[in-house]
Amino acid sequence: xxxxxxxxxxxxxxxxxxxxxxxxxxxxxxxxxxxxxxxxxxxxxxxxxxxxxxxxxxxxxxxxxxxxxxxxxxxxxxxxxxxxxxxxxxxxxxxxxxxxxxxxxxxxxxxxxxxxxxxxxxxxxxxxxxxxxxxxxxxxxxxxxxxxxxxxxxxxxxxxxxxxxxxxxxxxxxxxxxxxxxxxxxxxxxxxxxxxxxxxxxxxxxxxxxxxxxxxxxxxxxxxxxxxxxxxxxxxxxxxxxxxxxxxxxxxxxxxxxxxxxxxxxxxxxxxxxxxxxxxxxxxxxxxxxxxxxxxxxxxxxxxxxxxxxxxxxxxxxxxxxxxxxxxxxxxxxxxxxxxxxxx
Numbered sequence: 001x002x003x004x005x006x007x008x009x010x011x012x013x014x015x016x017x018x019x020x021x022x023x024x025x026x027x028x029x030x031x032x033x034x035x036x037x038x039x040x041x042x043x044x045x046x047x048x049x050x051x052x053x054x055x056x057x058x059x060x061x062x063x064x065x066x067x068x069x070x071x072x073x074x075x076x077x078x079x080x081x082x083x084x085x086x087x088x089x090x091x092x093x094x095x096x097x098x099x100x101x102x103x104x105x106x107x108x109x110x111x112x113x114x115x116x117x118x119x120x121x122x123x124x125x126x127x128x129x130x131x132x133x134x135x136x137x138x139x140x141x142x143x144x145x146x147x148x149x150x151x152x153x154x155x156x157x158x159x160x161x162x163x164x165x166x167x168x169x170x171x172x173x174x175x176x177x178x179x180x181x182x183x184x185x186x187x188x189x190x191x192x193x194x195x196x197x198x199x200x201x202x203x204x205x206x207x208x209x210x211x212x213x214x215x216x217x218x219x220x221x222x223x224x225x226x227x228x229x230x231x232x233x234x235x236x237x238x239x240x241x242x243x244x245x246x247x248x249x250x251x252x253x254x255x256x257x258x259x260x261x262x263x264x265x266x267x268x269x270x271x272x273x274x275x276x277x278x279x280x281x282x283x284x285x286x287x288x289x290x291x292x293x294x295x296x297x298x299x300x301x302x303x304x305x306x307x308x309x310x311x312x313x314x315x316x317x318x319x320x321x322x323x324x325x326x327x328x329x330x331x332x333x334x335x336x337x338x339x340x341x342x343x344x
Contacts, residue, residue: 035097036323037070037084043324044084051075052087052326087326089133095122103130104319108311110285110304129331134318135296137325142299145205148230152272153199153237155216158283160192163290165339190214194291194340196298197224200275201233206306208279208298210291210341221246236267278305292337 044050049060056077063074063081074081085091090100099120106116117127165171175192191213197220198208207228211220221242229235234253237243247254255267262270282301283289289297307314 036090036100039097039320040088040090040323041084043320049073051078051080052082053080054078055326085323087328088323089130089137089325089327089329090323091328100323101315101319103127104134104315104322105311107131107134107300108304108314108318110282110300112286125331129329129334132293132296132334133327133329134322135299136329137322137327138299138303138318139295140325140327141321142207145207145228146230147199147201147205147207147228148233149201149203150267151199151201151229151233151235152269153197153225153235153243154269154272154276155195155197155211156276156279157193157195158289158291158294160194160213160340161288161291161294162339163288164292164335165290168335171339194294195220196294197221198272198275198279199225199229200271200306202271204306204308206275206302208275208302210295210298212342213340216240216242218242218245218249222249226250234267236269236272238269275306291340295341 044052048057050057051060051073054075054077056075059076060073061076063072066072066083070083072081072083099122103116103120103122106119111119113127113131114124116131117124120127122130162171162173166173193214194210195212195214195216196208197211197216198206200206207224209224211224225246229250229252231251234255235243235247236255236257239256239259243254243256246252255264257264257267257269262268262273279298279301282305283297286297303314303318309317
């Protein structure tokens with residue numbers, strides 16, 4: 001008669017894949033796909049199998065399993081193999097869905113890298129990398145953002161910061177070091193300040209992105225807003241002439257308010273002023289943000305302070321959107337980003 005010890009000995013002699021299959025039968029659950037991988041599959045493959053490397057749809061087939069039992073696929077177009085979470089923000093990580101959900105909740109609450117790392121029990125470098133993995137993924141999504149109806153627009157400025165670049169062997173500081181990175185030695189608008197045009201409509205959709213250094217020009221407005229503001233919209237701004245030329249070029253109705261005035265009938269710039277106020281407080285919390293990462297923090301502010309819904313709704317939306325977007329970011333690649341990510 002077989003004993004438990006004998007059965008365990010037989011099981012241990014089986015190949016690893018057959019041991020995994022036996023666990024599947026006994027536990028009635030698949031060890032080949034985790035909770036986060038299931039979520040990725042649900043978000044990515046709703047319309048059929050899609051290659052996360054080349055974007056091909058319909059030419060993907062199963063291609064056996066890896067040693068850990070995970071299903072492997074092959075794309076007949078690019079010839080490359082992949083698994084469910086290939087080319088996603090979770091690729092190469094071993095944390096489960098609960099840790100990622102907790103991390104995203106910390107982001108929605110605007111917590112720092114170290115505080116988030118402490119709560120999620122991960123290293124601070126991992127916390128920093130995850131932050132930019134998620135925000136980079138969302139940058140690809142917000143490219144399709146459109147503003148409509150009454151749109152308020154204005155620009156705000158941040159000190160040019162070279163934080164995070166000093167360890168580069170090739171980096172040469174282009175100016176004298178400013179104490180704690182906050183002092184601007186030139187009065188008024190100068191090339192020591194980063195110009196960020198911001199626009200928001202009454203629905204709550206917003207755009208904010210680095211455009212140039214110093215005073216904004218019409219070409220900078222075109223680089224940020226062309227194709228983003230619907231033609232039948234009404235643009236509310238201050239008296240800057242650049243907006244006049246921009247609106248005329250795009251056949252957009254323009255309402256400009258005199259200096260010191262924030263309202264003209266149903267048109268006002270109170271929403272964009274409120275947007276700027278929240279944005280400044282949000283950036284100040286991090287004690288200065290490096291200019292090369294500023295675009296991601298601008299997007300993060302919109303998620304925290306502009307997007308409607310409960311915290312849980314924001315967490316669910318942010319996590320699902322981020323993991324479904326093909327993108328990969330490695331820690332060592334973050335420091336090599338352009339010092340000033342200006343639009344071309």
